[in-house]
Amino acid sequence: MTENQITLHIIKTLKENKKKEFELILDELQPYDIAHIYENLPEKHQTRFLLFMNIDLIADLLEELNKDRQLEVLNKLGIEKTGKVLDLMDNDDLAVLLDDLSPEKIASLLSGMKKSESDIVQDIMKYPPETAGRLMTNRFVWIRDYYTVIEAVGKLKSFAEFAETINYLYVIDQDRKLVGVVSYRDLLIAEPDEPIRNVMYERVIAVTVTTDQEEVARLVEKYDFLAIPVVSDENVLMGIATVDDIIDVVIQEANEDIEKLSASGKSIDFETKAFVAAYRRLPWLILLLFIGIVSGSIISGYEDTLQKVVALAFFMPMISGMTGNTGTQSLAVVVRGLVSNDINKNVIFRLIMREFLVSLIIGIVCGVLISLIAFFWQGSAILGAVVGISLFLTLIIGTLAGTIIPIILYRLKIDPAVASGPLITTLNDIFSLVTYFGIATMFINHLM
Amino acid sequence: MTENQITLHIIKTLKENKKKEFELILDELQPYDIAHIYENLPEKHQTRFLLFMNIDLIADLLEELNKDRQLEVLNKLGIEKTGKVLDLMDNDDLAVLLDDLSPEKIASLLSGMKKSESDIVQDIMKYPPETAGRLMTNRFVWIRDYYTVIEAVGKLKSFAEFAETINYLYVIDQDRKLVGVVSYRDLLIAEPDEPIRNVMYERVIAVTVTTDQEEVARLVEKYDFLAIPVVSDENVLMGIATVDDIIDVVIQEANEDIEKLSASGKSIDFETKAFVAAYRRLPWLILLLFIGIVSGSIISGYEDTLQKVVALAFFMPMISGMTGNTGTQSLAVVVRGLVSNDINKNVIFRLIMREFLVSLIIGIVCGVLISLIAFFWQGSAILGAVVGISLFLTLIIGTLAGTIIPIILYRLKIDPAVASGPLITTLNDIFSLVTYFGIATMFINHLM
Missing domain, CATH: 3.10.580.10 (CBS-domain)
Incomplete structure (x- = not known):
């Protein structure tokens, strides 16, 4: 039977008030599936659906629903049944449910519970979020x-x-x-x-x-x-x-x-409302906007150079794009590596040396390549050299920034992913523009 | 006892040839810890370490080592013991070990095994990588x-x-x-x-x-x-x-x-050699280099415009950076969402509409903001308008590209993360430059 057929069958038993048959169907379903069916059930059938289920099953159902739905179900159950259901819920899941509610709401929900159970939940809620204390259950032998x-x-x-x-x-x-x-x-x-x-x-x-x-x-x-x-x-x-x-x-x-590395804003999923998603994404974008202004003002500092050799502008996006990317590449390796490695001085030293060697190799390959392209495209060997040397240097700087900054943050007990995505983009943007225009300005007389 | 103390204790039992004591120590350790101690043991003690362990324990140890180490251990064991150990290993882990070896090596390893066990492993190896067939074990009741x-x-x-x-x-x-x-x-x-x-x-x-x-x-x-x-x-x-x-x-x-979204190259971890890491990272960087050249040639197409108003270059990094970022933000939401959601037409339609609304909001906020900044910085209302309108449009285009492209790839059964990281960066770079310089060129007479 497909889920749709099961849902129709369940609606039929609800309409015809056949509790035994209803229970037989649910007996073969996983809590996840029951929750899914409940969510897709027309509003008018939901109350009887809950009425037909025993307390154990409602507790299982609740654990599979999101917070809004959980509260909706509890409202439908009434105070007495709510207490019994909450007694049966896993304590860690219950702590998550209660987490952001108002003190009054928490008190009212806990009031129907057994004292021993509500004490345990309140204890769990005292631990900081994202710790073992919050995860643990007391359902063990x-x-x-x-x-x-x-x-x-x-x-x-x-x-x-x-x-x-x-x-x-x-x-x-x-x-x-x-x-x-x-x-x-x-x-x-x-x-x-x-x-x-x-x-x-x-x-x-x-x-x-x-x-x-x-x-x-x-x-x-x-x-x-x-x-x-x-x-x-x-x-x-x-x-x-x-x-x-x-x-x-x-x-x-x-x-x-991923959110942090891509600066994509906290906890946005398919269900997030547009205004909420925009609100969560805007901080990064506005930060980037100001970073862009900083880059812009660096470029404006080299306005004379740029005015004299407009062709320099052609290579700007390439240089900052690649520097940013090599930084992100290193960053991703380091951030994920910190998750699954035992970190000590030795490991860190070897990692930095490795990344330095990597940056030398990619710097030489990409530097030579872009020199040739720039030379054949713009017909200027000096321009080719300026672009090539700049890229070589910025790739080394970008790679090392992407390696060392997250390690420093990790040592300072700051989550390396949180600050370093945007931080490395900024720094690499600034490094690459200063290097590029700095070198170009040094050679400006030969470039014209 | 710390791991170091345990290691020293183990070395002592090895030197003094005290097998019973050795076994008592190992009895209290997890396979992961035993593997870790084995890896850090001086070469000269490793052979006796293996000699002191029973076949079951060696099989557990092997499952915790990486491939190179596994082969090293098997070499030390000799053919007869190897067969017995492989019989005891989990079939899925054994299939991973054998996966990239030469046919001769595989045949020689399998030759010492019980036929029933080696048949099972060979069956597992017939399934495509990353399928349930490769993951499964036959150790169940x-x-x-x-x-x-x-x-x-x-x-x-x-x-x-x-x-x-x-x-x-x-x-x-x-x-x-x-x-x-x-x-x-x-x-x-x-x-x-x-x-x-x-x-x-x-x-x-x-x-x-x-x-x-x-x-x-x-x-x-x-x-x-x-x-x-x-x-x-x-x-x-x-x-x-x-x-x-x-x-x-x-x-x-x-x-x-993460590798795909950050184009950081396949399977690079702390242990990867520098040349290998550089080789794996270079394809993306060279691709980005050519993308950069494409962007550059678009800019060069607007050389006249840029020559007349050099200030346009100041806002280039900001516009392409933000367009790229809003695209990556949407991409990250979609790619991770596809992992954990049931996808149907309805869900997709709502998602695209949501992202469009998001892009309108962030487009208006950022567009107005940058207009004001550009106006006060460069003292030109027209320049402010050009930059603001461009950013508004590119943010909408960038957001929608970051949403729609991964969905299309998903529908075509292509992993959305694989192509869309670099793909979206390219497209958004091109979109944003064409939009920006296109609008600037339209207003060029007012800008001068």
């Missing part, structure tokens, strides 16, 4: 270090429905400190009365609640984990971050890198 | 539809050590066709003698062997799966793709998008 294997399996079984992943069980001591991890596979092949202490793996890879989510993703990616435990500064087990959230982090961080 | 719950649990237990994920079991019929999936959690709460048919979930989300890896990642991401089954065209279950590989795909695809 912990065991005590004195358990036997059979006791651990027993606990896992009774919590299986509740746990987000059953591949690992985390072992804590009497102070709730994380002391080990045991995989369910290990339990299956161990002797039933073996103490967990002997089976568990003691060198646990964990993150603290304040670890940046990018670092969490890097660990999960390199160790191929399905989940990673999150501990407090005192090593008390607070929750786990699961791989499904990690994938979202990886996508989000990649999008952020 | 399948059950027959007539099994009871207790039989399924029994099978899972005996294969637990072998399976990559134990959260789901895939159900096949007598023709090995995929007919259902059951989660281990469902098994734990079901009655032991219930037939699997009654417990399983029949609407299985699966991909075929030729599905693009980006699509596989999209499904796993949206459904929050830990693994997704891969079937043949006849729905025969061939393998599963697991979330740890999916994370790698997501990172790889994001890097590819």
Whole structure:
């Protein structure tokens, strides 16, 4: 059955008030699909759709909707049901939902919840955004270090429905400190009365609640984990971050890198309203406008030179375009490399030397090429030399700027992507114009 | 203990030939860490390091190394041990290792392997790169539809050590066709003698062997799966793709998008040699050089205009820079949006209308702003008007080019990121120069 057919079938059961049949259909669907169908359902059927669903399913549905839709659904549910649904939602997802709401709205939503659950959510919301504390869920199975294997399996079984992943069980001591991890596979092949202490793996890879989510993703990616435990500064087990959230982090961080590298404005997607998108894009464009004015005033400083040899203007876009591009090329390599490499002085030194060598090679190739083109086009060997030497130098400067600036920002704990896209464009524009017109002015008497 | 301390400890056990102690240390380490320690070990200790490890551990180690290192390790192992290790490696990882080797080398590596295992690898290698067929592993647990719950649990237990994920079991019929999936959690709460048919979930989300890896990642991401089954065209279950590989795909695809959008050259990372990096970056730069020449020849076509009003050159970098940037902004939104949206005519129409509205807003704001700046700077209202109108028009053209071109490429089944980064830069450069100098030439008599 296609999704359209399923939707029609569901509408039929809603109209004819056939709850049993409705439940049979939904039983075979993934929460993502249910959410998709709900979103495309005519308004008038949505209330009964929600009425027909049980609380668990509504909680699953909510986790797949965007924020506006979530609030819309909660409004339709009424206060009492809302509390029950929120109790069942993953705490990390609930924290995201509550994040930007007004204090009154948050209080009213939390008021219907169990105290234990609402306390947990409020705790999560205290952690800074984009940290492990915000990602973590409390839906995991912990065991005590004195358990036997059979006791651990027993606990896992009774919590299986509740746990987000059953591949690992985390072992804590009497102070709730994380002391080990045991995989369910290990339990299956161990002797039933073996103490967990002997089976568990003691060198646990964990993150603290304040670890940046990018670092969490890097660990999960390199160790191929399905989940990673999150501990407090005192090593008390607070929750786990699961791989499904990690994938979202990886996508989000990649999008952020792209947004920043292309200066495309924060969080614009297909749904963003035109005025909002324009508002988010304008800052970069206005910044670029002023950068353009700076470039312009540099050129105007060489007005005499330009007046005498108008042909210099022909090569301006090429030189600044290529300098900008080589800078962006290096920048992209560095920014993405910082995501997945262990950075130390040695690595940085080798990287800078490598990029310097790269810039020499591309500088020589492109410099010679443009000299020949300029010579044959404009019939002036001096002009060819001026353009070629300028390009050679600006490519080296541009490449090194694109390499060194993001590294400096990284060292200063500033996200290298945020400032360096526009920063490198500006600097390279200015470097390239000054170099080009500077060299041209030196040779001006030979050029005329 | 820090990694350095561990390394020193390991070297000590190697020197003193204490295998038991060596094994105790390695027992507590993750494969990723073992690989990292191995890579940093002095050459002279590496052979004994490998000698001390059992076959299983060497297979785990290999999966964490890059290709050159992998071949180096295999050389040290000798033919017989190599065969055993390759038998144990994940088939998808082994296929990657073999991918670019010479046919003789492949044959020699495969010769030491069990026939059943080498057949599977050779089958995987027949699928095109970047498809589900290449990603999948055969290390999963399948059950027959007539099994009871207790039989399924029994099978899972005996294969637990072998399976990559134990959260789901895939159900096949007598023709090995995929007919259902059951989660281990469902098994734990079901009655032991219930037939699997009654417990399983029949609407299985699966991909075929030729599905693009980006699509596989999209499904796993949206459904929050830990693994997704891969079937043949006849729905025969061939393998599963697991979330740890999916994370790698997501990172790889994001890097590819960034490489393409920033024209930064394919697969350059911190380890790439300078000559290789230069060679990979040069094509874009040389392309840009010729694009620059095209722009230059357009400007040279307006030499008279420029000669008469040199001040026009001052605004050139600003206009082409901003047009290029607004194009890249739209491009980034569209390229990333295509990754995560369901695309249909309706969505595309709304997107184009949205971007048109965005371009009107930013065109008016930036156009008015630059008019005023140009007027106060150069003292000419006409020049202000020429620059302002040009910028208004080029921002609209640039935005729409950045929106429509990637969509057309997507419709033509060409990866929108691949062609459109440089393509849009070129087109926008040409559009903006022609517009700017065209308008300036129309007003040339008033400008002087």
